[in-house]
Amino acid sequence: MAVYTDVAAEELAAFLAGYDIGELLSYKGIAEGVENSNFLVHTSRGYYILTLYEKRVATGDLPFFLGLMEHLSARGLTCPQPVKNRAGAALGMVAGRPAAVITFLDGMWIRRPSAGHCAALGEALARLHLAGADFPLKRRNALSVDGWRPLHEACGARANEVQLDLGGFVARELDVLERSWPRDLPQGVIHADLFPDNVFFLGDKLSGLIDFYFACTDAFAYDVAICLNAWCFEQDHSYNVTKGRALLSAYARLRPLTGAEQEVFPLLARGAALRFLLTRLVDWLNVPPGALVKPKDPLEYVRKLRFHQTASTRDYGIAA
């Protein structure tokens, strides 16, 4: 949930006068995204999302994010699209923040995805990877292997407050991953945060992807591993091979994994688990006691990581 910045009606009306989207009728702060302030805006032309980019998002990255949404949308992927103002710009300023008007996307995210949902996600992820192939901008993944040790060091000994020897567990895993992280896999635009709450469905049909604010240039198979971690484990954190197979085979129908990608998949899945373990751990240790937003449980990703440490490619249900 996130509305960090309030916007006065007069100010918003003045901002929207720069767009060809009709007259402002109402706007409401919405509980979506954790990095930015989001408003659902109703005008005489329809509904839009207004996003105010808060300081956690680097202004220099905004052309990448907005350009990517436009690029993917032009290639038939259903995702929110930046609306350009009368001067042709997708980015403006409201309440002292960079701001963009984005098209409103219908659909709902699935709290407990089935194997069918996982298959739909796998197909959409492959489409995203293929559609992004000719996107000209690049963005380094700040949350890949080189970014993990600084996060680990930021937690320091306090990791052990969360679980006995969690600091040591992370340190040992980091040593392995830094030593063996694959650097030459097929790369391109990845979403890097395609959790269920960023994937909309209407009925059983996937209707769109949202929240491209972690998107970057990295290995496709790493994105697959992130999704597998987010979609294919049960409430008790056990791996559901039926869901995994559904995701992986739907993905592979459009973009088959190379031999190298298959071979290092367990390692990628370990890295993907460590990345979310670490960012959750940092958030967990830095949320003031009693805050209204409950941080996500880092230990969920400890359990996933343990599974990957002993898994082989075959265990995921990857078709031979």
Add this chain to the structure above:
Amino acid sequence: MAVYTDVAAEELAAFLAGYDIGELLSYKGIAEGVENSNFLVHTSRGYYILTLYEKRVATGDLPFFLGLMEHLSARGLTCPQPVKNRAGAALGMVAGRPAAVITFLDGMWIRRPSAGHCAALGEALARLHLAGADFPLKRRNALSVDGWRPLHEACGARANEVQLDLGGFVARELDVLERSWPRDLPQGVIHADLFPDNVFFLGDKLSGLIDFYFACTDAFAYDVAICLNAWCFEQDHSYNVTKGRALLSAYARLRPLTGAEQEVFPLLARGAALRFLLTRLVDWLNVPPGALVKPKDPLEYVRKLRFHQTASTRDYGIAA
């Protein structure tokens, strides 16, 4: 900002199947109301608000609130209207909470009201009081004079942490108000919380009133005093007599204040200030340090109260 309860898409779709409002297309938690969870729901028929009543709202009061909105709406007041389900009920259950579907109201609240906005508010308040005259249900005002001492006692000596001798200031004021609080003024349905964020405008035209969850049966003039406190003071907490006169005279054109109401108005304004001073103080003292929702400043109401302590009826701009 408030979304306390998450609702799964499947559960919401099943709930809405009981209503004749089309198929669920999307829903988003919105940052509106502090007592309940609110979602903006899009169906194939249009947009609606879904409110889940959290434990701070007494279930027994819901028929009063929902019935009142329906009553006022039927008498031409623009306010959200409960949508009845196929069984004819305005109240259902979602995610273990009492829940209602309410019509969506366009309009925006004014961050810095002008005298013109105050006049529009005065007129709307009088219309509300007149339209509520034949509403058959009653609800005691739990936050009138009898409710203040318990709030004061709940703060105890900690009031003095907020401002030097604030506890003594409140105690002395309570003694005065309990001794002299008028009990025989004209009564009826009052809104009791008609702050700017509960009043929508489209351009300069008042387009609707929302959030009836403090509405109760009490003195009309007390409701006027609450509004005067909320609308007619400047950022520096000084009283703006132009705004006050605009509010009061617009109100009086539809419902003239009686001689008795005019005479005790300063006392009512003191009580109205003390009520918000006390509830804000309780919230202030009970919000955990670092929480994401910033409590409202109780001292704003100390300054308003000091103004009222030395004011006479004439000082408000009430027409003789």
